[in-house]
Amino acid sequence: MKMVVSKRASRRIAVSLSAFIPALFAGCAFDSIEPGAPEPTTATAEPGPAPTRIVAARRLTESQYRSAIKDVFGADVVVNVRFEPEVRSDSLLAIGADAASISANGFESYFAAARSISRQALAEQNRSRVVTCALASVPADMRTDRCLKQIVTDLGTRLFRRPIDAQALATRITLAADVAEQTGKVDSGLEATMASLLTAPDFLFRVERAETVPGAADTWTLDPYSRAARISFLLWDAPPDKELLAAAKSRDLMTEAGLKAQVDRLLASPRVEQGVRAFFTDYLQLDRFDGLTKDVAQYPKFSPAVAAAAREQTLRVVLAQVMREGGDFREIFTTRDTFIERSLGAIYRVPYAAKTTDEWVPYTFDEASGHSGILTQVAFNSLFSHPARSSPTKRGVAVNEIFRCVIVPQPPADVDLSTLSSAANTGKTVRDRLIFHRSEPMCSGCHMLTDPAGLALEHFDGIGQHRLTENGAVIDVSSDFFGSHIVGARGLGHFLRDDPSVPACLVNRLRSFDTGRAPASEDQAAVDAMVQAFIADGFNVVRAMARIAASPASFTVPASHTSSTEGEAS
Template sequence: MSIRPLHSLLVAGVALLALAACGSAPPPTAGADPTVRLLTEPQYRQIIADVFGSQIVVGGTFDPMVRTNGLLAVGASQAHVTPAGLEQFDRMARAIAAQVVAADNRDVLVPCRPARAESADEACARAFFGQAGRLLYRHPLSAEELRVPVAVAGEAADRLGSFYDGLAAGLAGMLVSPSFLFVIESTEPDPAAPGKVRLDAFSKAQRLSFFLWGSTPDDALLAAAEKGELHERDGLEAQVERMVASPRLESGMRMFFNDMLAFEDLARLEKDSLIYPAFSAAVAADAREQTLRTIVDQVITHRGDYRDLFTTRKTFISGPLGRIYRVPVARPDAGFMPYEFPEDDPRAGLITQVSFAALYSHPGRSSPTLRGRAIRELLLCQKVPDPPGNVDFSLFNDPNAPQRTARDRLTAHATQAACSGCHKLTDPIGLGMENLDGAGQLRTDESGAPIDAAGNLDGIDFKDVAGLGRAMRENPAAPACVVDRLYAYGTARAPLKSEKALLEYFTGEFADSGYRVPELLREIATSDALFAVKAPAVQSAAVVQPAPGDPS
């Protein structure tokens, strides 16, 4: 297997970026079909918290999605609802609805009181569903869309003898409706380009809100859509400005980076308690939180340089994390506190944090290969080929052999031509993290042998993990990667091959801004590219057949 000359490609890429950045407007794109995306688990949870409050508990299991172009949020555009998945959505919907109308919440969340609590009240139900439905369906309800939950609530209230139980039934119906579960985009003729289509205003509002906030549009954004302001540059820019300045941007970006780093697996990360007694579920949860706080603090709160995420010593620490980082925490029960690793500490940057180091390891040992692959694929957007299917690993990896360190063992892979190509992409990077064990704790040796963490990333030498972070900071693939991922996140699809120049343009603008993420978000969110769509091919209803086994 030949090795891709990554560094030379990257150097060429930088030159292209510089040229692309000279332009003043993004290169045009024809866009793709409008998307129909199933809400991801974080989006679902965020919407419920935004609309009804964070006191509403969301339980249940979501069907797994397929990570596409590095993001579950892109895989959502192809995701189906299975029978078991719908059963879960139904269960969640009923539990949420019951909490919304419970005595503790109804006075805040229901905009009126029924004439009699024991029976239906159409006017009050109409007022509730009109408001809630607008936020849940992400557009003002049509007369028919409003009639249905009102009728359901009325019938249920009469049957159950309770206005609020009826209201809960109607709300549960909304929460299992495809109008809620799927983010469905619609097009309309584009008056500025005869024969072509554009996203309608509410679809634009959805793209903006899921891109920046990971949630449903708020009232002001929907109002702007209703007035047609999102089709006008001034109106669009005003909304984007407001959204980027909103505190909701923080939760939106947490959601994005959680997806980009594939941190969903941290929730069930398991380590061997005999080998790593300091690691626990609480540590895993706090490790995720630490990294997301570090990111938000750096790129949103302080509007810092994105690349500094790979070198920053500033972070946050909690009691459980203090034990695994072996640093004193003055008030272990006080939640997260700002913390800065000293200059002589090897820890600097995201990849040296417990979250990343532990997640990309085995339960009882580190894994330079998993770590190297994660850095290449998640942070630099480079594809590492899958391992070949016919290699006898035991030829070169024998725990009883004198190879005591991971470097010794992996060096043996170089003897196998089928392995060496890919391992040269991952191992020189991953071995740079060997001073962090499988739980992310610092160490200087493995099995009594000193660890050599020196390596090279795309032409830049380093001698330890902090140096690896500096090499990543200087790697042009790192900012280009976050541009790629953010654009994919906003459009809910993989960038098209024809959009190469567009991504290079955004990357150039990102560089010009000093790699400020809010500037990049603003640039993408106000671009025509974010909303560019082709006319969808619509089939006639007559040719659609029921799915096999349809029980009806």
């Protein structure tokens, strides 16, 4: 099958497929079967008005993979995969997904999961979701069985997020028949075919295809099936449902009216909360909890349970602000309203009263508590600290890069960090020790950018416990930050709430989360318009997501992504 593939996307697919082919049927009960190498690209769009070109291949995130399995096979199917590390690029995992491949070991894990999922899906309690017709009862009938063809067609379309092509369908039918005849079991054949679908690049990667815009041969836009996937993963963090795939098939998604109708439908679903959660998990870098450790001697209250609760607390606070009617995103920096469960109550030193130990209850910090916004929560302060102490520098870098899109340069390779802990540095507080460290000329520039914001948060230790002193010395939380004098976390929160760079940064991150790439120069006008609309909408994140999802400009492919090579996709 000839396919036009952008050079950028072809490199991505080739790197990943190098792991797929040798591992495909290793260690299987049916490994004596020779099904042949998998098709590098197993699905294409249905014939349309223009040829398509593969322009991106983004590896599914863990949450997207789990959502896909749940949607297709049901909530009772257990997913047990050792996911490979996700890659953060330009501050987002969503951008890193475009550079993430799959190693041989990673593919073996995916394949083991595929076999397990297939077995569970064919178990009696789940079977009706997959086997929707009268499947052949003997292996000899499988090569011509209409029901098998229907099952593979339906599963392929749901898993690949576009119709499975004739060649890929024929390959799966042959595989099912071969395995069934070898084992004498029809279900073994169907299981093998389902596993092959679950390990195909078109499932494990969000393969995006573009077509030329009528009347503008040099302008490329995503085809309807790629649009359906974009919309669904942005708003629901899940693959397209049947209705959205139907809108893609009819090409309704290529019209503004059809696009808006589907976006409005998805927005009306409670599943939008999952889309918002997915974005803020990436935006706030909450995935860092996966590898976070703390010095148990210094912080005995910190545990994996606290880490999980801290992550959930921040998401609950964000959702409470942005999901409500007229929700202003900027309130996440100043609100004293929060949610706690037992382990967090101990760290915040506040009373906790609930019927069960894992129950979440709303709580409002009093004005004198020092707590104001998500920057004073356990999550932010523990993620951006050292294992045994706080770090104004790490926190300052995070404030600038996450919320203001200001990239802080990496320290020089030969920077001398010993001044922070040397005997000559007699400062009792981190602030005093940093002043000594900043006396080094090569250190002062970056620290002048990072430290003011971090020092404002020094009333919170390395896991977010409130304090007023350090080593017996009173902590000074005042600083000058970009021309403003701020005092403490509350001052920093109000600065960020009113900083015009923050909403602009949020919109840039949200659009990059959707597209999987940093904005190109030709995107700037569209991004600027979205920023102004975000401000006019009262800084409402859900409306911003809807605007991005329904905007034709979001689907335009930059020229840098469309330089092509013609030949077999590989």
